[in-house]
Amino acid sequence: MLNPILWAKGIKSMMGVPMVAGGRVTGVMHVGSLLPRKFTGQDVELLQLAADRAAAAVQSMAAKADRVAVEALQRSLVPSALPAVAGAEMAARYVPGSGVVGGDWYDVFTLPAGELCVVMGDVAGSGLPGAVIMGRMRSALRSYALETPDPADVLARLDRKMQHFEPDALATVLYAVFEPALDQMHVCLAGHFPPVIALPGQPAQLAPIANGLMIGVSPAAPRQVTTVPIPPGALLCFYTDGLVERPGRLLDDGLERLRRVVVAQSPETACAEVMSAMVGDEPVRDDIALLMMRCRPDRADTTAVLVPPASEEVYADA
Amino acid sequence: MPDARFQVEMVNGVPVVAAPEEIDISNAGELRTALLESAAHGPGSFVVDLTRTQFCDTSGLHALVGARKRARAKGGDLLLVTAGAAIPRIFAITGLDQVFSSFTSLEEALAQIPAAASGGTTS
Numbered sequence: 374m375l376n377p378i379l380w381a382k383g384i385k386s387m388m389g390v391p392m393v394a395g396g397r398v399t400g401v402m403h404v405g406s407l408l409p410r411k412f413t414g415q416d417v418e419l420l421q422l423a424a425d426r427a428a429a430a431v432q433s434m435a436a437k438a439d440r441v442a443v444e445a446l447q448r449s450l451v452p453s454a455l456p457a458v459a460g461a462e463m464a465a466r467y468v469p470g471s472g473v474v475g476g477d478w479y480d481v482f483t484l485p486a487g488e489l490c491v492v493m494g495d496v497a498g499s500g501l502p503g504a505v506i507m508g509r510m511r512s513a514l515r516s517y518a519l520e521t522p523d524p525a526d527v528l529a530r531l532d533r534k535m536q537h538f539e540p541d542a543l544a545t546v547l548y549a550v551f552e553p554a555l556d557q558m559h560v561c562l563a564g565h566f567p568p569v570i571a572l573p574g575q576p577a578q579l580a581p582i583a584n585g586l587m588i589g590v591s592p593a594a595p596r597q598v599t600t601v602p603i604p605p606g607a608l609l610c611f612y613t614d615g616l617v618e619r620p621g622r623l624l625d626d627g628l629e630r631l632r633r634v635v636v637a638q639s640p641e642t643a644c645a646e647v648m649s650a651m652v653g654d655e656p657v658r659d660d661i662a663l664l665m666m667r668c669r670p671d672r673a674d675t676t677a678v679l680v681p682p683a684s685e686e687v688y689a690d691a
Numbered sequence: 692m693p694d695a696r697f698q699v700e701m702v703n704g705v706p707v708v709a710a711p712e713e714i715d716i717s718n719a720g721e722l723r724t725a726l727l728e729s730a731a732h733g734p735g736s737f738v739v740d741l742t743r744t745q746f747c748d749t750s751g752l753h754a755l756v757g758a759r760k761r762a763r764a765k766g767g768d769l770l771l772v773t774a775g776a777a778i779p780r781i782f783a784i785t786g787l788d789q790v791f792s793s794f795t796s797l798e799e800a801l802a803q804i805p806a807a808a809s810g811g812t813t814s
Binding site: 470493496499540563584586588590624658 | 783
């Protein structure tokens with residue numbers, strides 16, 4: 374425990390006390406004397422006071438450094454600019470939680486054949502470990518997206534990869550592949566909330582999409598793809614749970630509030646209105662990621678209907 | 692001892708973890724501790740009583756999924772008791788209702804665990 378350099382310097386007597394922060398010993402504070410000395414109980418108490426303060430300061434610095442690193446990592450993982458795609462308007466918001474930075478992410482990219490892909494994800498766990506897992510999931514999903522056009526296949530591969538290499542990871546993921554014409558999307562949900570879809574001049578609804586098991590729970594979880602037609606001018610709202618979940622409030626109330634506030638309009642305005650209505654100026658504990666997309670607004674048709682409406686029960690009953 | 696908010700009680704020789712009204716990042720660590728403690732005692736299977744719980748975020752689900760995996764790897768299981776709509780709703784959205792065995796009463800859950808069903812010792 375004692376560094377030989379100290380003895381070489383001529384230290385004759387030494388005492389040490391633990392530096393404890395957050396219930397863990399983070400270091401030992403030593404005081405040495407060049408003359409032989411017997412330390413008293415009072416000396417130990419005084420040094421312990423100093424060590425407690427130093428431990429708290431060190432912990433605070435470490436936490437700050439960790440937070441800065443996570444924020445930098447997270448910023449590098451959400452797109453700095455959304456891709457420009459003819460016929461699609463997009464806007465996004467990302468709000469890190471007030472407590473510890475968590476693992477929400479979103480991604481938008483195109484495939485070589487012209488499909489537009491949207492990913493929303495929420496990794497359980499926070500701080501640097503959560504952000505690192507999020508980064509791995511994001512890049513793995515992009516790789517699988519290039520290999521197979523089937524969203525269910527992409528999420529099944531992602532699940533297999535996570536369960537093998539990160540067996541403790543747990544995440545919800547939404548993966549949607551839009552046809553190049555932007556007239557329909559193929560969506561696979563892994564424990565994630567379905568998007569809200571608003572047609573021009575009509576009340577919004579939760580898109581009727583079959584749900585599926587979260588990533589990281591069970592090998593060979595069945596994965597299902599739901600194809601959702603997107604009438605011209607429809608606005609799609611993708612989000613993470615932080616937007617609709619609040620302690621002390623029913624989840625369905627949060628979803629209903631969101632449904633009421635989403636209106637087919639410019640994505641930028643829609644983002645602002647949803648953030649204002651759902652979050653306002655209250656501090657957010659959990660991360661929030663929000664992505665709005667409006668398809669083919671130039672051909673908006675207020676008489677369009679979302680078919681098949683009957684399949685709504687797929688989700689409502691789930 | 693885990694935080695008092697996650698009390699672990701032995702019922703017919705089976706550990707039963709009573710969860711509070713809300714489980715989120717602020718107490719998910721304590722849930723994890725209570726689950727690890729429960730796994731260390733009893734017959735390998737144990738119960739989490741979510742009857743009072745109205746809110747459970749991803750960090751709470753993470754603790755439950757991890758504990759279930761560990762229990763099953765040792766031949767046991769983690770059973771849930773739920774009441775009301777809030778928890779079944781979040782389990783339906785996350786698909787976890789397909790993997791967790793969930794019951795509406797503690798007696799029903801305990802009846803699934805052989806050591807409890809055969810009348811183990813009560814502590």
